[in-house]
Amino acid sequence: MNKSSEVNSRHKKVLWNSHLLYYKDPLVLDKGEGLYVYDEDGNKYLDFFGGILTTSVSHNHPVILEKIKEQLDKIIHTSTLYPHRTLVELAEKIAALAPGNLEKSYFTTTGSEANDLAVSAARKHTGNFDIMVLRHSYHGGTSTGKAMTSQFNWKFDHSAAIAGYKQTLNGYCYRCPFNLKPETCDTACAQDLENVIKTSTSGRVAGIIFEPIQGVGGFITPPPNFLKIVSEITRQYDGVVIADEVQGGFGRTGKHQFSVSHWEVEPDMMTMAKGIANGLPLGGVIATDKVAKSMDDGPLLFNTYGGNPISSVAALATIEVLEKEGDPEHCHQVGELLMNGLKKMAEKYSMIGEVRGKGLMVGVELVKDRTSKEPAVEATGQFFEATKKAGLLIGKGGIYGNVIRIAPPLTVSEEQIGEALEKFDCAFAEIH
Numbered sequence: 001m002n003k004s005s006e007v008n009s010r011h012k013k014v015l016w017n018s019h020l021l022y023y024k025d026p027l028v029l030d031k032g033e034g035l036y037v038y039d040e041d042g043n044k045y046l047d048f049f050g051g052i053l054t055t056s057v058s059h060n061h062p063v064i065l066e067k068i069k070e071q072l073d074k075i076i077h078t079s080t081l082y083p084h085r086t087l088v089e090l091a092e093k094i095a096a097l098a099p100g101n102l103e104k105s106y107f108t109t110t111g112s113e114a115n116d117l118a119v120s121a122a123r124k125h126t127g128n129f130d131i132m133v134l135r136h137s138y139h140g141g142t143s144t145g146k147a148m149t150s151q152f153n154w155k156f157d158h159s160a161a162i163a164g165y166k167q168t169l170n171g172y173c174y175r176c177p178f179n180l181k182p183e184t185c186d187t188a189c190a191q192d193l194e195n196v197i198k199t200s201t202s203g204r205v206a207g208i209i210f211e212p213i214q215g216v217g218g219f220i221t222p223p224p225n226f227l228k229i230v231s232e233i234t235r236q237y238d239g240v241v242i243a244d245e246v247q248g249g250f251g252r253t254g255k256h257q258f259s260v261s262h263w264e265v266e267p268d269m270m271t272m273a274k275g276i277a278n279g280l281p282l283g284g285v286i287a288t289d290k291v292a293k294s295m296d297d298g299p300l301l302f303n304t305y306g307g308n309p310i311s312s313v314a315a316l317a318t319i320e321v322l323e324k325e326g327d328p329e330h331c332h333q334v335g336e337l338l339m340n341g342l343k344k345m346a347e348k349y350s351m352i353g354e355v356r357g358k359g360l361m362v363g364v365e366l367v368k369d370r371t372s373k374e375p376a377v378e379a380t381g382q383f384f385e386a387t388k389k390a391g392l393l394i395g396k397g398g399i400y401g402n403v404i405r406i407a408p409p410l411t412v413s414e415e416q417i418g419e420a421l422e423k424f425d426c427a428f429a430e431i432h
Contacts, residue, residue: 003040004028023388032059035409035416037393045388048408048420049395053215053247053361056275057321058409064278067317071310080107080303086312093319094286097250097257100266104292107284107307111246111273112140114283115209118242118269119144121287122207125294126238130201132193132208132230134170136399138216139209139244148209151217151399166205168196168230170214171222174354174365175373182223189222190229197237205239207268212259215247218398219363219405221356227263240268240291246283247361250275251322252410254332254359262358275410278318282311326410328359334417335359338406341421349428351376360412363397364404375400379431386427392420 001009007028011019028040035058037047047055057064071086078084091105108114119131131148133139139148146155147162150170169189173182180188197205208230214220231241248259249272260267268291273283283306295301305311339355339362346352353367366376366383380402387394395405408416 007040022384024385027388027393034058034060035412043391045391045393046416046420046423047393048406048412049393050275050407050409051279052274052395053252053407054274054279055409056250056252056278056318057326057411061278061317061321061411063321064314064317067313068280068310071313075309077305078307078309080306084307084309084312086309086316087307090307090312090315093316094272094284097319098270098286099256099258099261101288102267102270102286104289105284105286106292106301106303107282107312108273108303109281109305109308110140110283111244111271112142112145112283113303113306114246114271114273114285115139115148115242115244116142116144118271118285118287119148119206119209121269121285121291121295122209122240122242125240125291126204126206128202128204128206128238129164130205131165132168132196132205132234132239133165134210134214134230135167136170136172136214136217136220137209137211137244138214139211149216153399154216166196166200168193170210170217170220171226172220173223174356187223187225187229190226190233193230193233194236197233201237203237205234205237207239207242208234209242209244211244211246211248212263212265213248213253213357213361215361215405216397218365218403219357219361221358221363222263224263227260227265231265231267241265242269242271243267244271246271246273247275247407250319250410251326251328251331252359252407253328253357253361254335255328257328259358259361276318277311277315280308280311280314281305282308282315322410326412331359331410334412334414335362337414337417338362338421341417342406342424345421345425345428349432351379351428351432357406360406360408360410362406364406365398366402366404375402377402380404382431383427386430387423390423390426392423392427 169192243260253259269287353365368374
């Protein structure tokens with residue numbers, strides 16, 4: 001029995017079997033360096049999923065390690081009851097990067113908590129209750145997060161029954177429910193929001209929460225006017241706009257610091273987590289001053305681990321590295337290489353139904369044939385195993401489980417993009 005098999009055997013005995021583990025033989029990671037990780041048996045893999053879009057600037061980046069070690073010698077934990085300098089500096093930095101009038105932050109531990117808090121703030125600010133959510137969305141693993149999530153395979157029965165969340169159509173052009181074409185449809189999917197508000201709410205809403213590019217949903221990328229239209233409709237009915245940037249933030253989608261800016265929308269709140277601290281636990285909500293002030297008169301609010309000094313230092317260091325090695329323009333340029341390479345592959349392999357996304361947030365939807373668009377679930381599983389065998393780590397998603405999710409650390413080089421494309425080509429050739 002090799003080392004990985006031994007760990008997996010012990011894992012089954014003491015951890016819940018409901019753990020979602022990738023691969024038939026789960027990968028037991030031991031260490032990471034740059035864009036590469038190694039398992040317990042010394043096998044090397046090019047990491048093109050970054051621990052679910054969380055390793056922003058490569059594994060064990062020396063700048064981040066140095067900052068963390070310095071902070072360890074000072075203080076490790078404070079809670080949000082006590083201010084500390086690094087927390088303030090991080091909030092200032094995020095306010096400088098954020099779009100529009102976003103300026104006041106509250107830090108949590110996870111993206112799920114951040115989304116919970118943003119919804120509470122929306123309800124407190126507006127005095128309204130209903131939150132509009134998009135189909136195929138994912139907003140976290142808490143009861144509230146699952147209630148907001150619009151995918152059956154991520155919901156408990158009790159989360160499906162939680163009131164106050166109304167689903168409206170997302171901008172899923174590849175599987176348009178109206179069978180229309182983007183160039184002639186007048187963004188009918190976005191217009192659906194007003195019908196839902198009029199028929200399933202009191203006519204007043206607390207807000208809408210959306211991922212500009214839907215992560216777990218399969219990197220679904222809406223058409224150009226979609227987010228602007230749903231934001232305008234929401235505000236017409238007294239609601240605020242919340243952009244969930246947990247997966248798409250900090251330049252990943254190229255050209256802009258946050259993905260919502262591709263659609264020229266200035267949200268009232270924005271949530272973030274995952275890549276903010278390169279793997280250390282940290283989440284947050286940044287809001288306009290007006291929305292933030294609505295929380296001033298209660299209820300009491302604190303977070304045990306939110307804005308932890310170690311995580312805050314790591315976040316500042318992550319942003320520092322991104323500005324030098326993985327800024328939005330870099331993500332756009334290498335993302336174009338990745339996207340173009342995959343689109344060329346689509347000319348060779350008919351199972352590729354669509355290549356979509358922006359920057360370094362790229363989805364490849366696999367289908368049995370391009371006419372019926374029947375999801376190729378089995379082939380997706382085979383492709384997943386083939387890329388692992390080739391030494392490449394990727395993600396998957398979509399409500400059918402047939403979308404390959406590609407999201408390397410933002411410091412990825414052109415050479416590493418080329419290496420990954422070669423491995424993709426080999427894996428497609430193996431299963432085609």
